[in-house]
Amino acid sequence: xxxxxxxxxxxxxxxxxxxxHRRETADTATLTLAPTGPTALGDAAPRPGQxxxxxxxxxxxxxxxxxxxxGHGGAVEHTxxxxxxxxxxLAAARPGxxxxxxxxxxxxxxxxxxxxxxxxxxxxxxxxxxxxxxxxAVLADRDRYGSVNVLVGARTPDDLxxxxxxRGWSARGDVEVAITVDRLGDPASRWPGAIxxxxxxxxxxxxxxxxxxxxxxGPEVMMRATVRALGVQGVDVADVQVSVERxxxxxxxHCGHCQLGPVLVCREGPVLPAARVLPLLxxxxx
Amino acid sequence: MGxxxxxxxxxxxxxxxxxxxxxxxxRVLGPVLxxxxxxxxxxxxxxxxxxGWTDEQAPGRYRAxxxxxxxxxxxxxxxxxxxxEVNPSRLPLLQIRRRRAGEGDRDGARHQEVLxxxxxxxxxxxxxxxxxxxxxxxxxxxxxVLLGGEHPDPHYAERRRDVFVVAVDCTSPASTCFCPSMxxxxxxxxxxxxxxxxxxxxxxxxxxxxxxxxxxxxxxxGRALLAAVAAEARPATAADExxxxxAIAEAARRIDEHRHLDAEGLAGRLEAALEHPRxxxxxxxxxxxxxxxxxxxxxxxxxxxxxTDLAGTETTRTRVADSCFTLDHSYLHGGSVHASTRxxxxxxxxxKLDTWWDQFGTSGCTGCGRCTTWCPVGIDLVEEAxxxxxxxxxxxxxxxxxx
Ligand SMILES: Cc1cc2nc3c(=O)[nH]c(=O)nc-3n(C[C@H](O)[C@H](O)[C@H](O)COP(=O)(O)OP(=O)(O)OC[C@H]3O[C@@H](n4cnc5c(N)ncnc54)[C@H](O)[C@@H]3O)c2cc1C
Ligand code: SF4
Ligand code: SF4
Ligand code: FES
Numbered sequence: 001x002x003x004x005x006x007x008x009x010x011x012x013x014x015x016x017x018x019x020x021h022r023r024e025t026a027d028t029a030t031l032t033l034a035p036t037g038p039t040a041l042g043d044a045a046p047r048p049g050q051x052x053x054x055x056x057x058x059x060x061x062x063x064x065x066x067x068x069x070x071g072h073g074g075a076v077e078h079t080x081x082x083x084x085x086x087x088x089x090l091a092a093a094r095p096g097x098x099x100x101x102x103x104x105x106x107x108x109x110x111x112x113x114x115x116x117x118x119x120x121x122x123x124x125x126x127x128x129x130x131x132x133x134x135x136x137a138v139l140a141d142r143d144r145y146g147s148v149n150v151l152v153g154a155r156t157p158d159d160l161x162x163x164x165x166x167r168g169w170s171a172r173g174d175v176e177v178a179i180t181v182d183r184l185g186d187p188a189s190r191w192p193g194a195i196x197x198x199x200x201x202x203x204x205x206x207x208x209x210x211x212x213x214x215x216x217x218g219p220e221v222m223m224r225a226t227v228r229a230l231g232v233q234g235v236d237v238a239d240v241q242v243s244v245e246r247x248x249x250x251x252x253x254h255c256g257h258c259q260l261g262p263v264l265v266c267r268e269g270p271v272l273p274a275a276r277v278l279p280l281l282x283x284x285x286x
Numbered sequence: 287m288g289x290x291x292x293x294x295x296x297x298x299x300x301x302x303x304x305x306x307x308x309x310x311x312x313r314v315l316g317p318v319l320x321x322x323x324x325x326x327x328x329x330x331x332x333x334x335x336x337x338g339w340t341d342e343q344a345p346g347r348y349r350a351x352x353x354x355x356x357x358x359x360x361x362x363x364x365x366x367x368x369x370x371e372v373n374p375s376r377l378p379l380l381q382i383r384r385r386r387a388g389e390g391d392r393d394g395a396r397h398q399e400v401l402x403x404x405x406x407x408x409x410x411x412x413x414x415x416x417x418x419x420x421x422x423x424x425x426x427x428x429x430x431v432l433l434g435g436e437h438p439d440p441h442y443a444e445r446r447r448d449v450f451v452v453a454v455d456c457t458s459p460a461s462t463c464f465c466p467s468m469x470x471x472x473x474x475x476x477x478x479x480x481x482x483x484x485x486x487x488x489x490x491x492x493x494x495x496x497x498x499x500x501x502x503x504x505x506x507x508g509r510a511l512l513a514a515v516a517a518e519a520r521p522a523t524a525a526d527e528x529x530x531x532x533a534i535a536e537a538a539r540r541i542d543e544h545r546h547l548d549a550e551g552l553a554g555r556l557e558a559a560l561e562h563p564r565x566x567x568x569x570x571x572x573x574x575x576x577x578x579x580x581x582x583x584x585x586x587x588x589x590x591x592x593x594t595d596l597a598g599t600e601t602t603r604t605r606v607a608d609s610c611f612t613l614d615h616s617y618l619h620g621g622s623v624h625a626s627t628r629x630x631x632x633x634x635x636x637x638k639l640d641t642w643w644d645q646f647g648t649s650g651c652t653g654c655g656r657c658t659t660w661c662p663v664g665i666d667l668v669e670e671a672x673x674x675x676x677x678x679x680x681x682x683x684x685x686x687x688x689x
Pocket of ligand 1: 130244
């Protein structure tokens with residue numbers, strides 16, 4: 001068998017410099033990362049929904065979505081929730097530090113599918129990170145779409161990421177932003193918004209279920225409930241895209257960790273048609 | 287009367303000369319008897335092969351025992367497969383170095399370099415002698431997994447590139463083998479075989495009055511090697527090929543009679559049986575020890591170890607073989623997706639026989655039987671898959687009963 005010359009590029013990280021560190025919540029931070037040299041995989045700009053394998057020096061490598069696509073000088077943003085050793089080290093990185101990054105990998109959200117249609121974005125918790133790029137892209141080309149609804153759920157008011165961006169989108173007037181929290185957390189917090197699960201926001205959202213495309217990311221239970229609730233509203237499951245999370249150590253189809261039954265999530269996903277993924281997620285421990 | 291395939295017949299001395307020629311240019315690996323198991327090791331010639339040995343295998347059982355002849359290849363596959371030659375259990379990937387580090391020293395963090403491991407490092411021209419049909423099929427499976435995607439694995443590619451393969455037909459299969467069910471043996475190569483064409487395809491004939499090896503070239507390199515031993519060879523005749531074909535047919539019949547997996551439509555039948563009570567039953571016996579995944583020639587799962595030196599200036603990434611029987615394999619923040627043994631055994635069996643097709647367009651199982659032989663509690667893949675998925679006939683006739 002003739003074997004082509006594969007490159008080591010997909011396995012070798014590029015060192016990116018932290019340009020800015022913005023605290024989102026007590027445990028979540030957004031890093032602005034800029035290239036320090038030529039990119040290993042060429043100049044492929046990430047698309048919303050794709051991810052990178054990120055590592056702070058000495059810590060493990062973990063999959064993290066791009067929360068903002070290549071801006072000035074090819075800088076990207078990642079929003080990291082500190083839940084363990086690898087993410088804690090990333091969230092602790094400060095301007096001037098270097099972060100090792102491989103990517104972009106995986107599929108992105110299929111925005112073309114929403115052309116001329118109403119857009120419904122439903123995010124739970126850190127799930128808003130991979131969806132922020134969808135909202136940015138839709139708003140940058142606003143006339144291409146019908147109504148735009150951004151529905152966000154957080155555990156408590158203090159756990160809400162991208163508060164500034166949410167306010168900015170809301171202020172535009174051409175996009176409906178609705179936010180709900182599971183509970184108040186700090187009883188003294190003055191929360192003017194809704195309390196309850198994110199699916200509750202669908203009732204108040206204004207879109208044509210026959211001509212809407214939905215983009216959903218959050219914890220698995222939230223995604224299952226959201227796809228069901230969208231169905232109740234009349235949205236065909238074929239018009240729903242979800243982004244799923246699985247353990248990943250390579251990001252390029254070599255390590256076998258990201259299997260969800262027949263799907264290698266790093267390769268076929270993480271963004272997948274809800275119709276493909278939902279039946280797989282319904283099987284316990286699949 | 288010779289055949290026009292370039293096939294020749296050598297005796298044991300001629301085969302020894304052939305191995306010696308190979309060893310001049312390559313590191314030659316072949317079957318060797320060590321620690322009571324016929325494994326894989328460096329060989330210089332016929333003297334290093336386990337001549338006169340065979341193996342007795344059964345679920346959870348392996349014994350190397352003497353044969354009553356001097357056959358060079360009179361056994362089935364041992365614990366080790368060729369997988370680790372192309373996909374090592376430990377593989378350095380890269381280092382990241384920083385200039386210096388100290389308390390509160392952020393400058394060190396700014397000066398780093400990435401030093402990728404050279405995929406060619408330590409890779410030398412190699413020959414694999416005695417590769418069986420199941421293992422050659424496994425190589426084709428691994429090629430699809432690690433070279434077939436958008437990002438081919440450069441380390442696998444370099445190890446795979448320059449291997450001279452001497453494939454040998456199986457005529458002494460083990461009780462755990464089921465290659466005919468999977469279409470991978472007992473012939474090591476030939477029309478319809480899913481594996482890559484070997485450089486040489488050998489059939490050993492060992493009877494009371496004859497001990498010879500029929501060698502068919504599959505590549506130019508194979509033809510060149512046979513030409514170099516022409517003085518010690520005679521052209522193969524149609525009768526030689528008939529003898530070989532009869533021995534293969536006889537071995538296939540013996541294996542299939544003893545152990546048959548109804549592979550037709552198996553993926554779909556397993557997919558329909560994800561909640562079958564037998565998963566709970568097998569989970570009570572399974573130790574979750576990962577032996578099956580470690581001996582399987584097609585399992586490819588790996589994880590990455592990140593270690594940092596004491597001075598904190600150098601961090602190393604090493605790729606390490608992993609298994610879906612570990613909790614870490616499916617670990618997400620908050621817990622493992624495959625928390626129960628039931629779900630881990632189901633992941634293993636359905637990956638091999640069902641979802642591998644979706645992911646890579648082929649079965650992940652070649653029928654080599656290693657997982658069954660080397661399971662410490664003797665869990666039998668064929669038995670479990672049959673109990674869970676049922677034979678095709680049962681699916682067609684819900685009333686059941688033998689077909
Ligand atoms: C496609 C995708 C996109 C994502 N996007 C984001 C995002 O934008 N923002 C975000 O915050 N999160 C995101 N995540 C989740 C994020 O990857 C996890 O939170 C992260 O992997 C947690 O790593 P940790 O080491 O900090 O946490 P832990 O929970 O401590 O460890 C998680 C990982 O480390 C491994 N691990 C644990 N212990 C060990 C051990 N002893 N040895 C070796 N390995 C071990 C596990 O196998 C696991 O993969 C995303 C996940 C995916 C799949
Ligand atoms: S699953 Fe078992 S029989 Fe099949 S290839 Fe792997 S070790 Fe061999
Ligand atoms: S998931 Fe399990 S069965 Fe599949 S390749 Fe990995 S270790 Fe083998
Ligand atoms: S993350 Fe390694 S195969 Fe998908």
